[in-house]
Amino acid sequence: PPPVRLGDYRPPDWLVDTVHLDVRLHPSAARIVARLTMRPNPAGRAGSPIVLDGDELSLKAITLDGVPLAGTAYVVTPTALTLLAPPQRPLTLEIETVVNPSANTKLMGLYRSSGTYCTQCEAEGFRRITYFPDRPDVLAVYTTRIEAEREEAPVLLGNGNPVESGAVEGTSRHYAVWHDPWPKPCYLFALVGGRLDRITEDFVTATGKKVALGIYVEPGKTERAGYAMDALKRSMRWDEEVFGCEYDLDVFNIVAVADFNMGAMENKGLNIFNDKYVLASPQTATDADYANIEAIIAHEYFHNWTGNRITCRDWFQLCLKEGLTVFRDQEFSADARSRPVKRISDVRLLKGHQFPEDAGPLAHPVRPDSYREINNFYTATVYEKGAEVVRMLKTLLGEEGFRAGMDLYLDRHDGDAATVEDFLTCFADANGVDLTQFALWYAQSGTPQVTVSGSWDAAARSYRLDVVQTLPPTPGQSEKQPMLIPLAVGLVGPDGQDLPLTLDDGSNAERGVLLVTQPRQSFVFRDIAQRPVPSLNRGFSAPVKLSSDMSTADLLFLARHDSDPFNRFDAAQTIALGHLVEATAAARAGADLPAPDALVAALGATLDDGTLDPAFVAQALSIPSETDVAREIGEDVDPDAIHFARTTLRQAVSAALAPALEAAYIRHAPSGAYSPEAASAGQRALRNTCLDLLAAGGTAESLARAQAHFETADNMTDRFFALSLLAHAAPQAREAALAAFHERFRDDPLVVDKWMALQAQIAEPQALERVRGLTHHAAFAWSNPNRVRALIGSFAGLNPTQFHRIDGAGHELVADAVIDIDGRNPQLAARLLAAFKSWRSLEPVRRASAEAALRRVADKPGLSPDVTDIVGRSLG
Ligand code: DPP
Numbered sequence: 001p002p003p004v005r006l007g008d009y010r011p012p013d014w015l016v017d018t019v020h021l022d023v024r025l026h027p028s029a030a031r032i033v034a035r036l037t038m039r040p041n042p043a044g045r046a047g048s049p050i051v052l053d054g055d056e057l058s059l060k061a062i063t064l065d066g067v068p069l070a071g072t073a074y075v076v077t078p079t080a081l082t083l084l085a086p087p088q089r090p091l092t093l094e095i096e097t098v099v100n101p102s103a104n105t106k107l108m109g110l111y112r113s114s115g116t117y118c119t120q121c122e123a124e125g126f127r128r129i130t131y132f133p134d135r136p137d138v139l140a141v142y143t144t145r146i147e148a149e150r151e152e153a154p155v156l157l158g159n160g161n162p163v164e165s166g167a168v169e170g171t172s173r174h175y176a177v178w179h180d181p182w183p184k185p186c187y188l189f190a191l192v193g194g195r196l197d198r199i200t201e202d203f204v205t206a207t208g209k210k211v212a213l214g215i216y217v218e219p220g221k222t223e224r225a226g227y228a229m230d231a232l233k234r235s236m237r238w239d240e241e242v243f244g245c246e247y248d249l250d251v252f253n254i255v256a257v258a259d260f261n262m263g264a265m266e267n268k269g270l271n272i273f274n275d276k277y278v279l280a281s282p283q284t285a286t287d288a289d290y291a292n293i294e295a296i297i298a299h300e301y302f303h304n305w306t307g308n309r310i311t312c313r314d315w316f317q318l319c320l321k322e323g324l325t326v327f328r329d330q331e332f333s334a335d336a337r338s339r340p341v342k343r344i345s346d347v348r349l350l351k352g353h354q355f356p357e358d359a360g361p362l363a364h365p366v367r368p369d370s371y372r373e374i375n376n377f378y379t380a381t382v383y384e385k386g387a388e389v390v391r392m393l394k395t396l397l398g399e400e401g402f403r404a405g406m407d408l409y410l411d412r413h414d415g416d417a418a419t420v421e422d423f424l425t426c427f428a429d430a431n432g433v434d435l436t437q438f439a440l441w442y443a444q445s446g447t448p449q450v451t452v453s454g455s456w457d458a459a460a461r462s463y464r465l466d467v468v469q470t471l472p473p474t475p476g477q478s479e480k481q482p483m484l485i486p487l488a489v490g491l492v493g494p495d496g497q498d499l500p501l502t503l504d505d506g507s508n509a510e511r512g513v514l515l516v517t518q519p520r521q522s523f524v525f526r527d528i529a530q531r532p533v534p535s536l537n538r539g540f541s542a543p544v545k546l547s548s549d550m551s552t553a554d555l556l557f558l559a560r561h562d563s564d565p566f567n568r569f570d571a572a573q574t575i576a577l578g579h580l581v582e583a584t585a586a587a588r589a590g591a592d593l594p595a596p597d598a599l600v601a602a603l604g605a606t607l608d609d610g611t612l613d614p615a616f617v618a619q620a621l622s623i624p625s626e627t628d629v630a631r632e633i634g635e636d637v638d639p640d641a642i643h644f645a646r647t648t649l650r651q652a653v654s655a656a657l658a659p660a661l662e663a664a665y666i667r668h669a670p671s672g673a674y675s676p677e678a679a680s681a682g683q684r685a686l687r688n689t690c691l692d693l694l695a696a697g698g699t700a701e702s703l704a705r706a707q708a709h710f711e712t713a714d715n716m717t718d719r720f721f722a723l724s725l726l727a728h729a730a731p732q733a734r735e736a737a738l739a740a741f742h743e744r745f746r747d748d749p750l751v752v753d754k755w756m757a758l759q760a761q762i763a764e765p766q767a768l769e770r771v772r773g774l775t776h777h778a779a780f781a782w783s784n785p786n787r788v789r790a791l792i793g794s795f796a797g798l799n800p801t802q803f804h805r806i807d808g809a810g811h812e813l814v815a816d817a818v819i820d821i822d823g824r825n826p827q828l829a830a831r832l833l834a835a836f837k838s839w840r841s842l843e844p845v846r847r848a849s850a851e852a853a854l855r856r857v858a859d860k861p862g863l864s865p866d867v868t869d870i871v872g873r874s875l876g
C-alpha cells in the first residue's frame with residue numbers, strides 16, 4: 001500500500017455521535033454489538049459512502065435503522081466494511097462482530113493476558129473490535145455494557161463512570177454498564193474483565209469533587225501497588241497546581257496487565273498499564289523502577305488533558321499529545337525529585353536514543369509527513385525530541401508566557417482534535433510573537449550541529465561568540481533551512497561567578513538566552529573586563545550537537561565552577577568523550593592509550609565537593625556509555641575498540657581515585673530502612689557508582705566488597721546493582737551469584753526479566769550462547785513482550801560488542817528473533833529490528849554483516865507491514 005501523507009488529510013465524511021457497545025466476553029468468541037448513531041459531516045464530501053475500518057473481524061449481522069441490510073448494500077473486505085449508498089441523513093447502524101481474544105497475539109484490540117481480558121486500541125486497534133471510522137478526529141460519546149462469566153471475570157471495567165451492574169438472570173454471567181460523557185476518539189476506548197485485586201483511595205479535586213481511584217492488579221499483588229497510587233495522587237494535585245488541569249470523572253482506574261506492547265495507555269478514565277510500570281516493592285523494584293513508575297503514572301494521567309480532552313486530528317500530530325505530555329511528566333518528576341538530576345538523566349536518554357535515531361536511516365521529523373505504519377512512529381523523536389521542542393518554547397517565552405500559551409491552548413481547543421499549528425498559534429497569540437521559524441523544529445529531521453567559538457577582546461573589554469549552525473541531510477530532506485535555536489549561555493568569570501550579560505546593542509540577552517536564527521551569527525557582550533569561560537547551551541536549552549573550541553582547562557574550570565548544574569556535568573562528560581574518542585583511535589591503531597589526567601582531575605574534584613547532591617555526583621561520575629562514544633565517533637565504528645578504551649579508562653579512574661571512592665562508599669552507607677524517595681535513592685546511586693568504579697579496578701578487595709554488597713543488600717537496587725557488577729567484572733563469582741538471585745526470585749517474572757536482561761548484556765563472546773540458552777528457559781516466553789525485550793532487546797540494544805560481533809552471529813540472532821516474532825506480534829518485532837538503526841556507522845565488516853541480516857529479513861515472504869516498513873527504511 002502507498003504511504004499515508006499529511007498533505008492528503010481530509011475531514012471525515014461521516015461523523016459518529018454516540019456509540020453503544022454490548023460486549024460479551026468469551027475466551028475464543030467474544031461477541032460485540034455496536035450501535036452507532038452517525039450523520040454526514042457538513043465539512044466532508046457530500047453523498048459519500050460510509051467506510052468503516054476493520055481488521056480480523058468476523059461480521060455476523062448489520063442493520064440500518066433497525067432493518068437488516070441487503071447483501072448488495074455493503075461490501076466487506078479484510079480491511080473495511082463499506083455501505084455503498086447510505087441515506088444522506090442521521091442514521092443508526094448496528095453491527096455485530098465476533099473476535100477471538102485468546103488468539104490475539106498482536107496484543108492490539110481485545111485480547112487476553114494471563115486470563116484477563118483487556119484492550120489496546122491506540123493507534124488502530126479499535127477496528128479489531130468492531131467496524132468503525134478508526135481515526136482520531138471522529139469523536140463520540142460511548143456507553144459500554146460488558147458481560148462475562150462471573151467466575152472468570154468478577155471485575156468488569158470500562159471508560160467513564162459506572163452506571164449499573166448486576167447478574168444476568170438465570171445464568172452464571174454478570175454485567176456492568178459504563179458511560180463516558182466526554183466525546184473521545186476510538187483509540188481511547190478500553191475495557192477490562194478479569195479476576196483482579198484492587199486498592200482504592202479517594203481524591204478530592206481543587207473544586208471539591210470526590211474521585212474514586214482504583215488500581216487493579218493480579219490477585220495477591222496489591223501490596224505492590226501502593227507507590228503507583230501515591231504517584232497518581234501527587235500527579236493529580238500537581239496538574240491542578242501547575243497547569244490548572246482538574247480531573248473530570250467520578251472514577252479513575254488503572255489496571256496492570258502482564259502482556260503489553262507499550263509502557264501504558266491513557267484510555268479515558270481507565271488507564272491500562274504494563275505491570276512493570278505499576279508493581280513495586282523494595283524487594284523487587286530498583287530506584288530506577290520507582291522513578292519510571294512515578295513518571296509513567298504521571299504521563300498517562302496527564303494525557304487526560306493533553307491527549308484526551310484535546311486529542312490529535314490525525315496520527316501525524318502524535319507529538320502534539322506525546323511530546324507535550326512527556327514534557328509535562330518530566331517537569332512533574334523534576335518538581336518531585338531533583339530538577340538538575342532529572343534534566344541530566346532526560347538529556348542522557350535523549351542523546352542515547354534520539355540522537356542515534358536522528359543520525360541514521362530511521363530519522364524522521366518530530367511531526368512526520370508520511371508513514372506506512374503508524375505503530376513505528378512511537379519513537380524517541382516524537383516523544384523525547386517532541387518534549388524538547390515544548391521545552392524550547394518555554395525557554396523562548398519564559399515561565400509566564402509559556403503558561404499563558406498553555407492556558408489558551410487548553411481553553412481554545414478543549415474538545416477538539418487539534419494540530420501542531422493549532423498548538424503553536426496559541427503560544428504566538430498569547431505572547432504576540434511569530435513562531436514561523438520555530439515551527440521548523442517539527443518539520444526538519446536531524447540534529448542541528450552548532451559550532452561556537454569565543455574570543456575576548458581585552459582592549460575593547462568585549463567578548464564575542466561566533467555561532468555556526470548546520471543541519472545535516474536526512475532521509476527525504478536534502479536541503480535544510482536554518483533553525484531558531486534558543487542558546488542559553490553564561491560567561492563565567494575567573495572567580496567562578498556569572499558575569500552580567502549585556503549585548504553590544506545595549507540589550508540584555510534575556511534570561512541569558514541567545515536567539516540563533518542565521519547560519520552564522522555573532523554575539524558581542526560588552527563590559528567584559530577579564531577573560532571569561534563561556535558556558536554554552538546551559539540546561540541543554542536546545543537539542544543540538546554542540547562543539548566549541550574550548551580548551552580542556554576551560555572545561556575543567558566549568559566542571560568545578562559552572563553555576564549551571566547541567567553544564568557542570570556536561571563539561572566532565574565532554575572531557576571524557578574526547579578522551580574516549582582519542583583512546584579508541586589509539587586502540588585501533590595499536591598505539592598506547594592516552595592517560596586520562598584531565599578527566600581524573602574533574603572527577604576527583606566532583607567527588608571531593610561535599611556541597612553537591614549525591615545523586616548529581618553519581619551522574620557526574622558516570623563514564624559515557626559505549627553507545628555515547630560510538631555516536632560521538634559517528635562513522636567507521638569498531639565496538640570492540642570502544643569497549644577496550646572504555647574499560648581501560650575505567651581501570652585508570654579506579655586506580656587514581658580509589659581512596660576517594662572508598663571514602664564516599666563508606667560515607668554514604670544507608671541509615672534506616674529503604675525508602676524510594678529521591679534523597680535516599682541518590683545516596684544509593686552514589687554509593688553504587690563508587691562500588692562500580694572501584695570494581696573496575698578488578699582488585700580482589702574491590703570484588704569482595706561487591707560480593708558483600710550483594711549478600712547484605714536489603715533492597716533490589718543494591719542487590720541487583722551488585723549482581724550486575726559481579727556478572728560483568730567477576731567471572732569467577734558470576735554463576736553462583738546469578739544462581740542465588742534466580743533462586744530467590746524465580747517466581748517473580750518482572751525480577752526474572754532483570755536477571756535475563758543482565759545476562760544478555762555481558763560483553764563476552766559467550767553472551768550469545770547464553771541468550772540462546774535462555775530462550776529455552778522455563779521463564780522465557782516469546783509471546784510476552786516484557787520477556788522478549790528483557791532478553792533479546794537488551795542484547796541488541798545494550799550489548800554493542802556482542803550484538804555487533806565481527807562474525808555476524810549477533811546480527812543473525814536478532815534477525816532470526818525478529819522473523820520469528822513477526823508472525824505473532826509485528827509491533828514487537830519491528831521495535832526489535834530498529835536496534836539496527838545505526839548500522840551504517842559501523843566499520844565495513846560489521847556493516848556488511850548487519851546489511852546481510854537486514855536483507856535476510858527483507859527477503860522473508862509474508863512480513864508484516866510493521867517490519868516491512870522498518871527494514872525498508874533501514875536499507876533505504
Ligand atoms: N500509551 C502510550 C503513551 O502514553 C501511547 N499513547 O505514550
Ligand code: ZN
Nearest residue numbers: 299303322325
Ligand atoms: Zn503518551
